[in-house]
Amino acid sequence: MAEQQYFKPRSVDEASALLGDHPGAVIIGGGAYVRLGSRKITTAVDLFDAGLDYVRAGADGLELGAMATFRMLETDSLVNGYADGVVSRSVERIVGVQMRNITTVGGTLYGRYGFSNLITALLALDAEVALHRAGRMPLERFFTTKPDPGDILTGVILPDLPWRAAWRDLTRTVNDYAVLNTAVAVREGQARVVVGARPGRGVRCAEAEAALLAGGEGAADKAGRAAAAELEFGDDVRASAAYRRELCGTLVARAAREVLS
Amino acid sequence: MKITFALNGRETTWEIEPVETLLEALRRHGLTGVKQGCDTASCGVCTVLLDGKPVPSCAVPAARVDGHAVLTVEGVPEKARAVGEALAAEGADQCGYCAPGLVMSLVAMEQEPGPPDEDKIASYLAGNLCRCSGYASQSRAIKKYLGGKP
Numbered sequence: 065m066a067e068q069q070y071f072k073p074r075s076v077d078e079a080s081a082l083l084g085d086h087p088g089a090v091i092i093g094g095g096a097y098v099r100l101g102s103r104k105i106t107t108a109v110d111l112f113d114a115g116l117d118y119v120r121a122g123a124d125g126l127e128l129g130a131m132a133t134f135r136m137l138e139t140d141s142l143v144n145g146y147a148d149g150v151v152s153r154s155v156e157r158i159v160g161v162q163m164r165n166i167t168t169v170g171g172t173l174y175g176r177y178g179f180s181n182l183i184t185a186l187l188a189l190d191a192e193v194a195l196h197r198a199g200r201m202p203l204e205r206f207f208t209t210k211p212d213p214g215d216i217l218t219g220v221i222l223p224d225l226p227w228r229a230a231w232r233d234l235t236r237t238v239n240d241y242a243v244l245n246t247a248v249a250v251r252e253g254q255a256r257v258v259v260g261a262r263p264g265r266g267v268r269c270a271e272a273e274a275a276l277l278a279g280g281e282g283a284a285d286k287a288g289r290a291a292a293a294e295l296e297f298g299d300d301v302r303a304s305a306a307y308r309r310e311l312c313g314t315l316v317a318r319a320a321r322e323v324l325s
Numbered sequence: 326m327k328i329t330f331a332l333n334g335r336e337t338t339w340e341i342e343p344v345e346t347l348l349e350a351l352r353r354h355g356l357t358g359v360k361q362g363c364d365t366a367s368c369g370v371c372t373v374l375l376d377g378k379p380v381p382s383c384a385v386p387a388a389r390v391d392g393h394a395v396l397t398v399e400g401v402p403e404k405a406r407a408v409g410e411a412l413a414a415e416g417a418d419q420c421g422y423c424a425p426g427l428v429m430s431l432v433a434m435e436q437e438p439g440p441p442d443e444d445k446i447a448s449y450l451a452g453n454l455c456r457c458s459g460y461a462s463q464s465r466a467i468k469k470y471l472g473g474k475p
């Protein structure tokens with residue numbers, strides 16, 4: 065077996081050069097899913113000291129560094145003050161404080177996890193991602209492009225937009241993975257309805273968004289029914305597809321009622 | 326590879342494997358106060374403080390702590406004793422395996438600004454699973470330890 069190496073670059077440029085020099089190197093974000101022991105990692109590039117652990121107000125909006133942890137998202141006043149704190153609400157009950165102190169924005173987005181609460185919340189807010197090589201792009205586009213294993217996600221930009229937003233999920237126990245999650249956001253002339261953990265990844269629901277924009281009596285319930293009808297759901301250990309469809313109508317309607325009230 | 330870090334306040338240099346976890350490195354070097362639980366970052370048994378923040382040491386690469394500060398239960402003997410006594414007094418401790426992690430979470434919680442209210446205690450306890458006593462007795466013990474609040 066090749067000798068194992070562990071690098072801790074002090075900047076993104078240095079990290080990128082290391083990835084270039086060591087094809088097959090694994091980036092370590094929070095490391096919660098990298099599972100050091102159970103994978104044959106020969107070269108690890110740890111972003112812990114690369115200066116990406118920030119939350120800050122930037123020129124175009126709120127910037128979340130790739131190494132910003134869930135605990136930072138949960139407690140930071142800028143994140144809590146953005147879009148009714150929907151990003152903070154999406155992560156604040158995941159496992160425990162300890163785990164939230166290590167899991168990161170970058171690892172979550174690069175992992176493209178179907179169950180992810182954070183992905184659902186960010187998609188509802190028109191988030192953009194910044195990649196070292198590929199540059200800036202809408203998060204939705206990032207998810208539909210083939211991942212480049214040599215690239216580095218450096219952060220997320222949440223545009224300065226006056227969203228009113230709400231979060232809903234259902235878990236079988238308080239800290240479990242969601243059976244289903246949803247984020248709903250509205251602003252003048254715009255509506256976003258995103259549903260994730262279907263168990264597939266969070267996606268927008270055009271029909272539900274149209275129902276919210278049309279407004280009027282019962283708009284929230286109509287949006288719930290539309291989302292349930294238009295999305296695909298699947299079975300897994302947590303719930304059946306049929307249960308998820310039912311639940312989708314309820315959770316979306318509740319979140320929508322909150323943002324419309 | 327070599328790492329140099331502050332271990333319980335003392336500068337320490339260790340020879341480690343590039344891909345071992347902090348939990349493995351600590352125990353291999355005799356700091357057996359830190360326990361292994363689920364080994365998947367879920368249970369909080371292996372909690373230590375990294376730069377003052379509670380983290381599951383089973384999911385932290387040992388190499389990551391180079392240049393940083395690690396605090397384990399061995400570094401807080403008085404607190405460990407006081408918390409242990411509070412837990413025992415409330416019958417909140419049976420096998421004791423989760424106690425070192427719980428002590429470290431409490432140390433972190435106490436360092437946070439603001440009084441540790443019911444919600445904060447519950448949110449910290451959520452990350453420290455205990456399969457013996459349940460959380461009502463632990464919550465009582467913690468409140469007593471923190472100063473006899475109701």
Ligand SMILES: Cc1cc2nc3c(=O)[nH]c(=O)nc-3n(C[C@H](O)[C@H](O)[C@H](O)COP(=O)(O)OP(=O)(O)OC[C@H]3O[C@@H](n4cnc5c(N)ncnc54)[C@H](O)[C@@H]3O)c2cc1C
Nearest residue numbers: 091093094095096097098168170171172174180181217241
């Ligand atoms: C016990 C446990 C329970 C969980 N429960 C939930 C839950 O209920 N809900 C939920 O939403 N999530 C949950 N998660 C997932 C968690 O929220 C994170 O999404 C996950 O741990 C990945 O984040 P990380 O920072 O640990 O990434 P890592 O494990 O470090 O990395 C994940 C992947 O992304 C790559 N990567 C990391 N950072 C970058 C970067 N900056 N650029 C490019 N590539 C990168 C890595 O190489 C790896 O392939 C849980 C995780 C654990 C361990």
